Amino acid sequence: MILGRVLGTVVASRKSPRLEGGKFLLVEKIDPATMKGKKEYIVAIDGAGAGIHEIVFYATGSCGRYTDATEGKPSDATITAIVDAIEIDGDYVYNKATDA
Amino acid sequence: MILGRVLGTVVASRKSPRLEGGKFLLVEKIDPATMKGKKEYIVAIDGAGAGIHEIVFYATGSCGRYTDATEGKPSDATITAIVDAIEIDGDYVYNKATDA
Amino acid sequence: MILGRVLGTVVASRKSPRLEGGKFLLVEKIDPATMKGKKEYIVAIDGAGAGIHEIVFYATGSCGRYTDATEGKPSDATITAIVDAIEIDGDYVYNKATDA
Amino acid sequence: MILGRVLGTVVASRKSPRLEGGKFLLVEKIDPATMKGKKEYIVAIDGAGAGIHEIVFYATGSCGRYTDATEGKPSDATITAIVDAIEIDGDYVYNKATDA
Amino acid sequence: MILGRVLGTVVASRKSPRLEGGKFLLVEKIDPATMKGKKEYIVAIDGAGAGIHEIVFYATGSCGRYTDATEGKPSDATITAIVDAIEIDGDYVYNKATDA
Numbered sequence: 001m002i003l004g005r006v007l008g009t010v011v012a013s014r015k016s017p018r019l020e021g022g023k024f025l026l027v028e029k030i031d032p033a034t035m036k037g038k039k040e041y042i043v044a045i046d047g048a049g050a051g052i053h054e055i056v057f058y059a060t061g062s063c064g065r066y067t068d069a070t071e072g073k074p075s076d077a078t079i080t081a082i083v084d085a086i087e088i089d090g091d092y093v094y095n096k097a098t099d100a
Numbered sequence: 101m102i103l104g105r106v107l108g109t110v111v112a113s114r115k116s117p118r119l120e121g122g123k124f125l126l127v128e129k130i131d132p133a134t135m136k137g138k139k140e141y142i143v144a145i146d147g148a149g150a151g152i153h154e155i156v157f158y159a160t161g162s163c164g165r166y167t168d169a170t171e172g173k174p175s176d177a178t179i180t181a182i183v184d185a186i187e188i189d190g191d192y193v194y195n196k197a198t199d200a
Numbered sequence: 201m202i203l204g205r206v207l208g209t210v211v212a213s214r215k216s217p218r219l220e221g222g223k224f225l226l227v228e229k230i231d232p233a234t235m236k237g238k239k240e241y242i243v244a245i246d247g248a249g250a251g252i253h254e255i256v257f258y259a260t261g262s263c264g265r266y267t268d269a270t271e272g273k274p275s276d277a278t279i280t281a282i283v284d285a286i287e288i289d290g291d292y293v294y295n296k297a298t299d300a
Numbered sequence: 301m302i303l304g305r306v307l308g309t310v311v312a313s314r315k316s317p318r319l320e321g322g323k324f325l326l327v328e329k330i331d332p333a334t335m336k337g338k339k340e341y342i343v344a345i346d347g348a349g350a351g352i353h354e355i356v357f358y359a360t361g362s363c364g365r366y367t368d369a370t371e372g373k374p375s376d377a378t379i380t381a382i383v384d385a386i387e388i389d390g391d392y393v394y395n396k397a398t399d400a
Numbered sequence: 401m402i403l404g405r406v407l408g409t410v411v412a413s414r415k416s417p418r419l420e421g422g423k424f425l426l427v428e429k430i431d432p433a434t435m436k437g438k439k440e441y442i443v444a445i446d447g448a449g450a451g452i453h454e455i456v457f458y459a460t461g462s463c464g465r466y467t468d469a470t471e472g473k474p475s476d477a478t479i480t481a482i483v484d485a486i487e488i489d490g491d492y493v494y495n496k497a498t499d500a
Contacts, residue, residue, distance in 0.1 A: 386408065
């Protein structure tokens, strides 16, 4: 899965009928070593109740369809988790409780 | 899903029989932070009724077959939505109604 | 799907039995804005009767198995169409009838 | 499969219900010629009992679901093996018994 | 499929049970125009009886499971053929009989 930050939303009224009900979020990939954005963006369907500015990870490819929120939907990028913390060698590089 | 702009069409009379009836569009990936083209191109099957110059997003991989327009077709890139607006932090970086 | 030019052939007598009967072509990806090769190469199974020098597009991933030529074959790159023309904003950037 | 080093853990309490019970590890891809990290990171589900600092390889895409640990889980990156040794031309470039 | 050269082997005693019996080879991608390595490496399961130094191609993604050697195994990279020759415009850029 790939780590990213939710930047905003994408609105699309004309779309494949199977996408109806999906919430499209604009996500920027991040580098967990620095927590900075990589200026690489993706549109993901929200499968975890994510909000703007939250750090998330998303599943790509066919795995994007393996969530309750996207079953049967052509989603190749689905947010599957909101990240609470990232720990490297016993140190938090990210801790939502204190950093957010 | 990946954001792109429809540039034109690709004509192919000799093709896999399963592609019959598909409309092939040339799409350039865009950077949503600037809305500029990234000079990376893909041929996508239209699954949303997209027209030239429109901002769209498309689904890749096996998800490309999960639309009414591409069921059973070997499409690894299918346009699944026409974008109305992209909003970052409450501001529109793209608004079809006013920008197009 | 990805645009490319057929450069030549790859011969492989020892191979997975399921690949028997497949024709392996060496394809160079092209940039449709300039029609120049990108020096990125792939081995694709021919699913469209392509010949050397022809401009084609190919399907990747699991879509590579969704053609009559590759059903049941482990092909992650299958040529699914021979390109006649590429049109951008009403102008031909490629027209096989006049360019080839 | 891709070679990497386990750097740490990712904690996520709000997630797709299908991910319950999965252990999320932060993995940095490595270059086996030098065994150095490539500063490219991925979140992988552990399917092999991996620990911090271990050299592993992981399976991507739909293969990520083809392990006992991830069956039915939307995992596009699953650690499927812990590496004991990497041998090039009869020489060990990595040998866990002596290097770790 | 992607062209590569077999460099060596990867030993992994602790692994997903479904990988039991698989032979893991370290493969470096090559550029067929020069036949030089690209310093990009992958661990592939051998599905063609490949040996060290041989030029091969491998299938990626779900296609990696579509060989007799990898059925049911989480292999996202499987060597499916040993290359005898690569021909561009009627000239051999690689001919195993004379080059190897």
